[in-house]
Amino acid sequence: MTLRIYGVLRSRASRNVWLARELGIPFERVPVIQAYRLADPGAPDAPFNTASPAFRAINPNGLIPAIDDDGFVMNESLAINLYLARKHGGPLAARDAQEDALMTMWSLWATSACEPHALRILLHRRDRPEGERDPAAAEAAVAALRRPTGVLDGALRDGGGFLVGGRFTVADIAVAEVFRYAQAAPELFSDRPHVRAWIEAGQARPAFRAMMAERALEPE
Ligand SMILES: N[C@@H](CCC(=O)N[C@@H](CS)C(=O)NCC(=O)O)C(=O)O
Numbered sequence: 001m002t003l004r005i006y007g008v009l010r011s012r013a014s015r016n017v018w019l020a021r022e023l024g025i026p027f028e029r030v031p032v033i034q035a036y037r038l039a040d041p042g043a044p045d046a047p048f049n050t051a052s053p054a055f056r057a058i059n060p061n062g063l064i065p066a067i068d069d070d071g072f073v074m075n076e077s078l079a080i081n082l083y084l085a086r087k088h089g090g091p092l093a094a095r096d097a098q099e100d101a102l103m104t105m106w107s108l109w110a111t112s113a114c115e116p117h118a119l120r121i122l123l124h125r126r127d128r129p130e131g132e133r134d135p136a137a138a139e140a141a142v143a144a145l146r147r148p149t150g151v152l153d154g155a156l157r158d159g160g161g162f163l164v165g166g167r168f169t170v171a172d173i174a175v176a177e178v179f180r181y182a183q184a185a186p187e188l189f190s191d192r193p194h195v196r197a198w199i200e201a202g203q204a205r206p207a208f209r210a211m212m213a214e215r216a217l218e219p220e
Contacts, residue, residue: 002026002027002028002070003020003025003026003027003028003067003068003069003070003084004027004028004029004030004067004068004069005017005020005027005028005029005030005065005067006029006030006032006055006058006059006064006065006066006067006068007029007030007031007032007064007065007066008031008032008033008034008064008218009029009211009214009215009218010215010218010220011034011064011065012064012065012077012177013029013064013065013077014177014211014212014215015077015078015081015173015174015177016065016067016077016080016081016084017029017211017214018173018177018207018208018211019081019084019085019092019170019173019207020084021206021207021210021211022092022173022205022207023084023085023088023090023092025084025088030048031047031048031218032048032049032050032052032055032064033047033048033049033050034049034050034064035049035050035051035062037049050062050063050064058073058075059073059075061075063075065077065080066080067080067084069083069084069087078107078108078110078111078174079107081107081170081173081174082103082104082107082170084170085103085169085170086100091167091168091169092168092169092170092173093169093170094164094165094169095165099164099165099169102163102164102171103164103169103170103171103174106163106164106171106174106175107170107171107174107175109148109175110174110175110177110178111174111178113148114145114148114175114178114179114182115178115181116141117141117142117144117145117148117182118141118145118178118179118180118181118182119181120137120138120140120141121138121141121142121145121181121182121184121185121188122181122182122184123137124137124138124141125138125184125185126184138185141185142182142185142187142188145182145185145188146188149179149182149188149189149192149195150192152175152179152192152194152195153192153193153194153195154194156194156195156197156198157194161194161197161198161201162198163175168202168205172198172202173202176198176199176202176203179195179199180199180203183199
């Protein structure tokens with residue numbers, strides 16, 4: 001049996017698919033859509049969604065992504081990526097306990113210190129219909145993300161363009177996928193050359209581009 005990744009690509013499942021493609025491992029993606037994007041998620045003809053009882057059996061939180069790896073079921077996108085990297089090894093994974101700790105540190109930092117602000121930027125600068133955007137909320141999120149962006153820039157400068165071990169790893173995917181949401185605020189990066197170059201290099205990688213090409217086929 002193969003690895004199953006549950007989720008549409010217009011969700012945090014994108015980071016799992018990016019990593020799986022980087023690792024070159026076989027996987028099957030099951031397109032579970034967010035319930036809030038459907039008029040009636042419980043309708044008999046509704047697509048498989050985060051409120052579907054069959055999906056709740058996989059992730060009782062009712063959130064994508066989740067994985068089933070040959071019977072091993074888990075959720076939380078960044079924990080999934082750390083698991084997959086650890087399992088399959090290679091340059092994306094940690095070589096020792098210290099690298100492992102740093103990869104965990106960057107992943108937790110991405111989701112706790114950065115993601116809420118990056119998501120608010122995305123919502124209020126791009127995803128919500130124009131009339132429903134709150135420019136002040138976007139400004140506040142940009143302000144909140146300034147210091148973390150500076151921290152990231154310094155780490156990339158000192159790390160030769162990568163976060164851990166002087167090479168592209170699962171930590172770069174974790175942080176880059178969160179900062180992708182903040183790209184709707186280019187002013188955040190104007191004085192952060194290392195972050196700009198790193199985002200550009202990550203998004204030029206064939207695995208990222210393949211994921212995004214597939215994502216573009218999904219309804220907005
Ligand atoms: N911390 C979780 C967050 C998961 C999450 O919020 N997923 C969103 C899509 S990106 C979702 O499933 N929303 C569906 C809903 O709220 O019904 C992770 O990183 O996996």
